[in-house]
Amino acid sequence: xxGVSQSPRYxxxxxxxxxxxxxxxxxxxxxxxxYQQALGQGPxxxxxxxxxxxxxxxxxxxxxFFAERPEGSVSTLKIQRTQQEDSAVYLCASSIDRDAxxxxxxxxxxxxx
Amino acid sequence: GIQVEQSPPDLILQEGxxxxxxxxxxxxVNNLQWFHQNPWGQLINLFYIPSGTKQNGRLSATTVATERxxxxxxxxxxxxxxxxxxxxxxxxxxxxxKLTFGTGTQLKVEL
Numbered sequence: 001x002x003g004v005s006q007s008p009r010y011x012x013x014x015x016x017x018x019x020x021x022x023x024x025x026x027x028x029x030x031x032x033x034x035y036q037q038a039l040g041q042g043p044x045x046x047x048x049x050x051x052x053x054x055x056x057x058x059x060x061x062x063x064x065f066f067a068e069r070p071e072g073s074v075s076t077l078k079i080q081r082t083q084q085e086d087s088a089v090y091l092c093a094s095s096i097d098r099d100a101x102x103x104x105x106x107x108x109x110x111x112x113x
Numbered sequence: 114g115i116q117v118e119q120s121p122p123d124l125i126l127q128e129g130x131x132x133x134x135x136x137x138x139x140x141x142v143n144n145l146q147w148f149h150q151n152p153w154g155q156l157i158n159l160f161y162i163p164s165g166t167k168q169n170g171r172l173s174a175t176t177v178a179t180e181r182x183x184x185x186x187x188x189x190x191x192x193x194x195x196x197x198x199x200x201x202x203x204x205x206x207x208x209x210x211k212l213t214f215g216t217g218t219q220l221k222v223e224l
Contacts, residue, residue: 031209042117042199042214043156055207089154098209099143101161107154 004105025094136200
């Protein structure tokens with residue numbers, strides 16, 4: 001596609017519910033990143049994929065967070081047993097290679113009630 | 114980890130005014146990007162500028178990597194320039210180009 005596409009744009013989850021957030025990167029982009037942006041803050045790194053390999057998951061805040069990219073294109077970020085502190089905007093970015101310019105999607109705004 | 118500081122944190126301009134936003138970072142980096150986050154939350158790429166100077170219309174940017182800072186210049190500001198401007202520095206490791214963002218500059222351009 002023309003840009004990075006994320007869905008859903010908005011998600012309201014009850015505390016304890018599992019959620020899945022989808023990212024469609026720019027076609028042909030090898031690298032894919034997930035970031036979390038709290039209100040009034042800059043985005044913070046969660047995890048990185050090169051093709052289907054998850055090479056860095058150092059930013060995932062707990063073992064309730066899980067990401068996958070099984071075929072090296074679409075990626076899913078899953079949050080199990082959501083908590084209120086998980087409320088944030090989740091941003092996906094892709095780049096053509098690991099050291100190239102990154103392009104971001106519009107994000108998914110998650111609200112846990 | 115790398116610290117990224119942006120100044121000023123907030124800025125109000127009259128339409129037509131010029132401004133300079135600054136980004137300081139604490140360690141050597143491989144690259145640097147400037148983004149504009151519009152009121153709908155979209156991060157729009159402005160510049161990919163590891164070093165040197167680039168210009169795009171009313172915007173230009175300069176990065177002096179040896180002195181660990183970058184500047185974003187906005188000339189003849191317009192109301193559509195309003196939003197948050199982020200500087201993000203990239204460090205390439207086995208885990209790819211991990212971007213560390215600053216806390217941003219909130220810009221409001223008034224008529």
